[in-house]
Amino acid sequence: MSAHASTIEWTRAVNPGDATTYSRNHVATLGAGQKIAMSASADFKGDPQCADPEQMVVSALASCHMLFFLAIAELKGFPVEHYTDHPVGHLEKTDKGLAITRIVLAPRVTFGQGKQPDADTLAQIHASAHKRCFIANSLTAEVSLDLGTA
Structure with missing residues (x-):
């Protein structure tokens, strides 16, 4: 019927809340180019300012x-x-x-x-x-x- 695609992009960086691990922050780009700042849930060392x-x-x-x-x-x-x-x-x-x-x-x-x-x-x-x-x-x-x- 229809297909629905997005792009997920992540680049290694230090986790701002825990320097011993990587940042979970990444960007989801939807079909028309809308960008959504995403991360893991704060419960899993993610950025609470981003969608999880x-x-x-x-x-x-x-x-x-x-x-x-x-x-x-x-x-x-x-x-x-x-x-x-x-x-x-x-x-x-x-x-x-x-x-x-x-x-x-x-x-x-x-x-x-x-x-x-x-x-x-x-x-x-x-x-x-x-x-x-x-x-x-x-x-x-x-x-x-x-x-x-x-």
Whole structure:
């Protein structure tokens, strides 16, 4: 169907937080030339000012879910005015080693005036978005929604 590519580039340098080891900082260049400063997680001697791969996986999932949610809500006659999410991925030990085992999405959605779906419809839209999200379909991590109150 489609291919999605990026370039990862790293050059040896001393780790600014630990002179006994190398820097984990690198650059991801996406298809249109956008550059993302990346590193390992701070838990693994990375630079906390950079994106880490775990954050990128969690963000990719949240972004995919949101894009499907927006499309489905629009088709159902519930145009979204604002959407925010604070997803959290849990890196845990498994029999295969460390893995992101759980991701909790916490979307908060504001709809246009007079176009608020009821709780059941909102849950159905989220369920449909989750089912269609190809990032979610690619992960083994358990994905759950914390819909809380907006």
